[in-house]
Amino acid sequence: MVEIQNTPPHADAEFHHHHAHATTSRHEHGHHLLQVSHLSVGFRMYDIDAPFLSAEQRTVNVIDDLSISVHEGEIVAVVGASGSGKTLLADCIMGLFEPNAEVRGEIWFDGEPMDAMDLAAARGHGISLVPQGVSHLNPLMRVGRQVDGFGYSRAEQTERTARRDKLFSRYGLAPEVAQLYPHELSGGMARRVLLCTALMDDPKLIIADEPTPGLDLDLAVAALDDFRSFADEGGGVLLITHDIELALRVADRVAVFKDGTVVEETAVANFASPDLLEHPFSRALWHALPEHGFSANDQDHPIPIQSTAFEQGGSSDGGDATC
Amino acid sequence: MLEALSITFGYAKGDKPLYEDYSLEVAPGERVALVAPSGRGKTTLCRLLAGYERPWSGEVLCDGSPLPSSGTCPVQLIGQHPELAVDPRLRMEKTLAEAGDVSDELLAALGIRQEWMRRYPHELSGGELQRFCIARAVTCRPHYLIADEVSTMLDALTQAQIWHFLLNWQAESGAGLVLVSHSPALVERVATRKVLIG
Structure with missing residues (x-):
């Protein structure tokens, strides 16, 4: 799953390993710092439409065949709709699984394949979380x-x-x-x-889950300078945010999250123009930015739409815990 | 006209008040953006205008009369934290019913799905919650709507959808709108007038 390659820094927006790279993306020791491959998460739950005592259990998929990677020295922003399962991805990387969760896929951290026990052991010892606020x-x-x-x-x-x-x-x-x-x-x-x-x-990897809610853009960028210096010293940062303007200002690469999967992993440079973006949803996001078209048209789903990830009664975490 | 007439307000009696002798006018059909750095009292002003806080002195008038102390307020506030604006023990259909009958067209325009009502x-x-909060506020037929960072927690696409809805609603109803946003691009796009605070 992990391609061994001792490549020097990439050209900006160079495309390989199924994603475009930024200039800062490096494959130290020949592997990604974090690689998540084909991750799927489902929740076992009772059928909500069935009568109470005869309800059958079924599995609702919330994350579906998701792949994402973080290189040393870079900030990867995960942007996407609220309720699309971004926080759940963070939970998976830290080995925090709900009892009714069914998780499949592979996670590699610093070149090692990780199982649930390894992930739990790495939590706080290699992978650290920066939560949203002091309420934690x-x-x-x-x-x-x-x-x-x-x-x-x-x-x-x-x-x-x-x-x-x-x-x-x-x-x-x-x-x-x-x-x-x-x-x-x-x-x-x-x-x-x-x-x-x-x-x-x-830590080698920091997961920052919506670290800047309610801060204005300049303050938020200042906040993220600390992450920048951490990344520049060889760490990796997975920045989970819904704020694409912020992501474009500080991140090296952006993973666009939709309906429980990453539809596109691309260099920030590619957000200069919608023509450089591969997926229709990334282009829809670009066009929806107030400084661009402010268009509410999602090509796949003309309005009104909403992400479908939680349509069957919500998972145990009820969507983005951040909202 | 929604007016704040030389209001003075602060949270702690001993401290320097946040607002001293402050006045603001919002006309019907206007979209006024309140612009200030974090922590300067934008949200406080929103709460004052909607009657959640009473000023120490001065008054807030809506169409010439003070805000009513009971019944539906003609100034409705939509906040930044929809999860704090709904009763956690009520299903969403009950929360919506707080405003009276909500039309199906309104639910469709906001993209609220029928299956969410029982949740x-x-x-x-x-x-999703923010859509309910907007539906509830709009159903009260407010003369003035105050949108305090309503789209901060949303992705760009949902933000655009919600703002398109609010702009359409405002154009139809002729209500006045006060908005707060930390995104300069959004303010440029939406507001007809900017008010700097502090």
């Missing part, structure tokens, strides 16, 4: 303690505190911030604290 |  922190505990983490010996704990101090100073957080509670952080501080939490364990 | 809010995505 314990509101009753000072943030420094939470960034340090738990379950370490006293010596390790001291070491981690020192490491946290270093990270805090690197990202412009005063040492006093460690003594604050989550609700006392401003938006910008919260962003950095969450990033430091992810960086504590020296 | 609970947690079984729908943000974009």
Whole structure:
């Protein structure tokens, strides 16, 4: 599944491995940092239309034959409709499966094929999550303690505190911030604290799930500069967002997500013109941008439309948890 | 005319108020965009205009009279977080019924599917919920509609669909529209007038 190739940086928008590359895309050690191949996720659920006691179980597919890859040194943005299963993809990469989920496909991380146990083991040890906001922190505990983490010996704990101090100073957080509670952080501080939490364990891959909701574009771009510097040092970032304007400003490549699969994985450069985009949905997205046509016409589904991924009663996570 | 007449408002009594002696007028048929960086009180102004907050001094008038304290408000607010604007214990059909009878044409225009009506809010995505919130607000026949970052959580295509609906509705009803968006491109596209705050 993973093609071994020791290629130097790609020309912009060069097309191979079934996706276009950006100039920053590198295949260090001859493989993708993260490669997801033919991933399908379905949920077993009861037929909602059947009478209560005689309802049969069936499987509703939410992610269908999805492939995506992240190279070292790049930010890949996953953009797509709300409810199309973007957050579910993040859950799969971190090995967080609902009990009623049926998952098929292959995930390779840093050249190793991963199964569910490996993915769970890599969570926090190679793959880290930057969540949406401080609501993911314990509101009753000072943030420094939470960034340090738990379950370490006293010596390790001291070491981690020192490491946290270093990270805090690197990202412009005063040492006093460690003594604050989550609700006392401003938006910008919260962003950095969450990033430091992810960086504590020296990850190779960061998954950022809608890290900038409600920030205006300039602030959001500033927020993502920290991800940029992480990627420039050889990490990979999977940026999950619905905001295509933002994705185009900071990402190297964009994966267009629709109805539970990636319909196109392309370099940001290709978004300069709709003619460079392969899939009709990517072109529809391009035309729907306010600075372009602001057109609401999806060629496959004339309006009114909505993504069909959750049409059968919703999955256990009810669509994008972010919305 | 929707008017804020020299309103003063802040959240903490001791602090400097967010708005001091602030006035704003929105005429029917206008689409006014409120523009300001994050944290300058755009949402607060929206809440004041829709009667969710009462100003310390000054008043908000809709067509010359103060906002009613009961019954349907002629100024309707659609917010940024649709999941907080619906009762989690009600099926969507009940939530819609809060506004009265919702016509099938309206549901079709917003792309609300019949099978969503029996679902609970947690079984729908943000974009789907936002359509319900818009249907509910529009069914109240508001004279003024306040759209506070209504499409922030949506992808570009859904955003375009929702805004096309709102623009059509506004053209037909002649209502006034106040909008907040962090996307300059969207403001350029939609607004007839921009108001800078702060």
